[in-house]
Amino acid sequence: MPPQVHNATAHSDIVVELQDVHKVFRQRQRSSRLSETIRHMFKPRIREVRALQGVSMQIRRGEIVAYAGPNGAGKSTTIKLLSGLLAPNAGRVRALGFDPINERVQYVKRIGVVFGQRSELWYDHPVAASYEWKRVVWDIPQDRFARTQKRLIEVLGLEEFFHSLARELSLGQRMRAELGLALLHEPELLFLDEPTIGLDVLSKRMMLDFVKELNRKQQVTVMITSHDMAELEQLAGRMVMIDHGKVAFDGPFEQLRQTMSDGRRLIIETSDETAPSLEGAELIESQARRHEYRFDASQIKIVDLLNQAAKQTSIIDVETVRAPIDEVIANIYQSWRKPKEVLELEEAL
Amino acid sequence: MAAKLNSVWRTLKRIWQLWLFYAKLDLLLLISDVRLALIYFSSELLTSIGSVIGLLLLAQRFDGIGTWTLNHLYVLLGYSTLVLGILNTFFNYNLSLISRRIGRGQLDHVLVQPQPLWMIFITEGFAPLSGLMGLIPGILLFAWGLIGLGVSLDLGWWALLVLNLFASGTIMMSFNYIWGSLAFVAPRSSEEISSSASRLLDQLKVYPLDGLGGLLLGSLMTVAPVGLVAWYPVRALLGLNSSAWSIWITPLAALFMLGIALFCFLKGLGYYATTGSQRYSSLGHRS
Numbered sequence: 001m002p003p004q005v006h007n008a009t010a011h012s013d014i015v016v017e018l019q020d021v022h023k024v025f026r027q028r029q030r031s032s033r034l035s036e037t038i039r040h041m042f043k044p045r046i047r048e049v050r051a052l053q054g055v056s057m058q059i060r061r062g063e064i065v066a067y068a069g070p071n072g073a074g075k076s077t078t079i080k081l082l083s084g085l086l087a088p089n090a091g092r093v094r095a096l097g098f099d100p101i102n103e104r105v106q107y108v109k110r111i112g113v114v115f116g117q118r119s120e121l122w123y124d125h126p127v128a129a130s131y132e133w134k135r136v137v138w139d140i141p142q143d144r145f146a147r148t149q150k151r152l153i154e155v156l157g158l159e160e161f162f163h164s165l166a167r168e169l170s171l172g173q174r175m176r177a178e179l180g181l182a183l184l185h186e187p188e189l190l191f192l193d194e195p196t197i198g199l200d201v202l203s204k205r206m207m208l209d210f211v212k213e214l215n216r217k218q219q220v221t222v223m224i225t226s227h228d229m230a231e232l233e234q235l236a237g238r239m240v241m242i243d244h245g246k247v248a249f250d251g252p253f254e255q256l257r258q259t260m261s262d263g264r265r266l267i268i269e270t271s272d273e274t275a276p277s278l279e280g281a282e283l284i285e286s287q288a289r290r291h292e293y294r295f296d297a298s299q300i301k302i303v304d305l306l307n308q309a310a311k312q313t314s315i316i317d318v319e320t321v322r323a324p325i326d327e328v329i330a331n332i333y334q335s336w337r338k339p340k341e342v343l344e345l346e347e348a349l
Numbered sequence: 350m351a352a353k354l355n356s357v358w359r360t361l362k363r364i365w366q367l368w369l370f371y372a373k374l375d376l377l378l379l380i381s382d383v384r385l386a387l388i389y390f391s392s393e394l395l396t397s398i399g400s401v402i403g404l405l406l407l408a409q410r411f412d413g414i415g416t417w418t419l420n421h422l423y424v425l426l427g428y429s430t431l432v433l434g435i436l437n438t439f440f441n442y443n444l445s446l447i448s449r450r451i452g453r454g455q456l457d458h459v460l461v462q463p464q465p466l467w468m469i470f471i472t473e474g475f476a477p478l479s480g481l482m483g484l485i486p487g488i489l490l491f492a493w494g495l496i497g498l499g500v501s502l503d504l505g506w507w508a509l510l511v512l513n514l515f516a517s518g519t520i521m522m523s524f525n526y527i528w529g530s531l532a533f534v535a536p537r538s539s540e541e542i543s544s545s546a547s548r549l550l551d552q553l554k555v556y557p558l559d560g561l562g563g564l565l566l567g568s569l570m571t572v573a574p575v576g577l578v579a580w581y582p583v584r585a586l587l588g589l590n591s592s593a594w595s596i597w598i599t600p601l602a603a604l605f606m607l608g609i610a611l612f613c614f615l616k617g618l619g620y621y622a623t624t625g626s627q628r629y630s631s632l633g634h635r636s
Contacts, residue, residue, distance in 0.1 A: 025624065080625060085457050087622040101622060109463040120458060124378055136370045137462055 015189055015221050016059035016082065021091035023052040023077050023245075051077040052088070053245040061188075062219040064211070066232035069242035070333045075225045078242070079193045082223070083113045096189055109138065112187035114178050116194035121166035127177045128162050131184060138185045145184065152180040155210055172203035179207060183214070190214075192224040196231060204228075208235050229329045241332070249332075256328065262297040263323030263331075268309055269316045276312040278305050289316070294323070360468075367472035375441075375476040393482030397434070401426040401490070404555050416589075417557045420497030424587060427491025429554045429579035432517045434487045438480025444470055445522055448529035448543035451617070452536025454626045466618075498587070506586070509596055513582040516603035520577050521550055523603070523610035530610075533617030546573075554578040577602050 029045040031037050051074045059065050069075050080086040081093050084100035084107060093100055098107035121130045135145045153159055156176045161169055169177065175195060182190065192211070196204045212235055214220050226232050232239065233253050241249040241256070249256055257263070266281060268291050275286040280300035281293040295305065302320060309315055379386040408414055408422045417425070436445050443449040450456055459469050495502070528546040531539035553575040558566055570576045577599050585595040 083461060085460055085622075086625050089623070104460065105463050105465060108461050113461055115457075118454075118457070120461075122374070125374065129374060129377065133370070133374070136367065137464065139463075 013060050014058045015061050016095045018055050018057050019092040021052050021055045021088045024089050025049040050245050064215050064222040064236040066236035066239045067225045073242045074245045079191050110188050112182035112190045114182045114192050114195045116197040123167040126163045134184045140185050156180050171198050190222045264297045265321045266293045267319040270313040276309040278308050368475045371475040372477050375478045379478050390482050397483050397486045420494045423490050423494025425583045427487050428583050430487030434483030435518045437483045438477050440474040441476035442474045444474030447526050448532040448539040451532035452540050513599050516600040517578050519603040520574050520606050523606035526610035527613050530613040530617040533620050
């Protein structure tokens with residue numbers, strides 16, 4: 001028998017590997033009708049929620065991967081599988097050469113996890129005490145700990161609240177402290193599950209810049225989930241999109257834009273207030289002499305639109321911008337919404 | 350053999366290191382605010398005294414209960430207070446009421462720590478200062494009773510006392526874990542059931558069970574092992590049982606109960622790995 005090939009080993013280029021992973025949850029269905037409720041007492045109606053349906057992907061060392069999808073698509077389930085909190089029903093999950101469930105203790109020493117909606121900080125103690133706790137429990141050598149802690153305090157701006165109780169921190173401060181805590185043991189692999197949820201623009205930027213820097217300088221592999229697509233585009237080179245438990249897209253952001261269409265915006269400033277009518281472009285806003293159009297650059301050239309406009313009015317200024325990534329993603333999510341009949345048929349099958 | 354001994358030594362050293370750290374955290378928490386410390390100590394002391402005061406007054410009024418003299422009862426009450434004090438010292442932060450940790454989604458925080466679960470469970474709840482107010486009244490009552498009885502005790506007896514105290518604590522913990530493991534399936538219900546089960550042992554543990562019918566006494570020694578928390582081990586320690594072997598019954602029962610608790614917990618943990626936290630299910634907590 002040939003030896004089994006294991007990718008995602010401790011020293012291989014591939015650090016995360018999911019092979020045909022399935023995860024199914026069972027959910028008891030309820031009824032608002034008395035007769036049905038009584039019937040379900042004896043014969044419960046169970047719905048199988050297929051959170052992941054044959055998900056396969058690999059993440060290379062040093063990559064930042066944005067993991068996105070609509071609510072309920074299976075993002076958090078994947079992060080839980082990779083953090084060793086859940087086991088798959090079928091398929092193989094390996095990261096850094098470990099099985100996250102069966103080799104939990106060794107594995108979690110080398111990863112960092114931040115759940116945006118949960119806290120690892122000791123609430124009744126100052127942030128400093130949580131960091132000390134991390135040193136003891138993770139058994140980090142004192143000199144390495146002192147060095148890393150000093151750097152994290154500087155870079156994440158923790159100094160002003162490092163000795164305040166965790167329960168007294170603002171959300172932005174808490175998330176910075178959480179990120180620092182997750183990085184104290186210098187993990188090779190970092191999972192960030194909606195780490196910027198509820199943060200203001202400045203805190204978001206600070207956190208994302210730091211993650212980028214960390215990746216660049218220390219080659220930390222990062223997998224991040226978020227609903228903020230602009231933020232993901234700024235941070236990650238690669239996007240994996242999941243929908244109904246299946247990988248729907250895996251590639252660079254640029255390719256993602258082209259998947260839907262090459263959506264652009266054309267903004268024209270004209271000498272009069274009437275917006276020119278342009279064939280192949282949709283007028284979305286017109287304020288005074290400034291008119292904004294939406295068009296697909298793969299279908300019509302900008303110069304043709306400008307020619308049309310020039311025939312109707314005199315143009316003072318022109319600006320073109322790409323459609324915001326949020327709009328691209330929203331269109332993709334919209335296109336994924338399946339008709340009810342299709343979903344019912346799939347479930348029946 | 351040497352490697353095995355070395356591994357055991359390293360594990361013990363690690364447990365000691367973690368205990369020291371958690372003791373420091375406990376100390377820091379209490380001394381960081383004098384008002385907090387005073388309120389905490391006062392309330393713990395009152396709770397400890399409150400749990401035995403009823404029986405203590407009855408015993409005073411009637412100069413003992415049944416065959417139990419006043420001094421015997423002091424020993425019994427001291428022992429039962431000590432058992433709870435030990436649990437509060439070693440398994441604080443909801444580690445003895447495990448249904449709360451499981452049901453409120455806190456197990457995930459435990460699972461991302463690079464340590465075996467058993468080690469986390471025996472170290473993370475160590476709070477010697479917080480548990481002190483449960484231990485002090487227990488020690489005083491126990492000592493008072495022993496002095497009153499005027500018995501001479503050797504080192505072996507003290508060793509058996511410590512063994513039985515930890516065995517009784519293990520029985521209480523195991524009972525909590527058996528019921529608490531329900532939280533893997535139904536968190537909210539489990540918290541209710543587990544709290545009631547824990548209260549049952551806690552509130553009845555102070556009573557002498559002599560004179561009860563066979564069925565009831567049998568139930569209170571097995572199904573709801575109230576008798577093993579204080580009454581039976583104290584009888585054995587004071588030589589009130591006819592057999593000298595009775596001193597080993599509580600430690601043996603503790604091993605048995607621990608086995609059942611481990612079985613239930615590990616079964617639940619396996620279920621947890623397939624379903625995740627049930628916190629947001631219809632049977633779970635939202636808060």
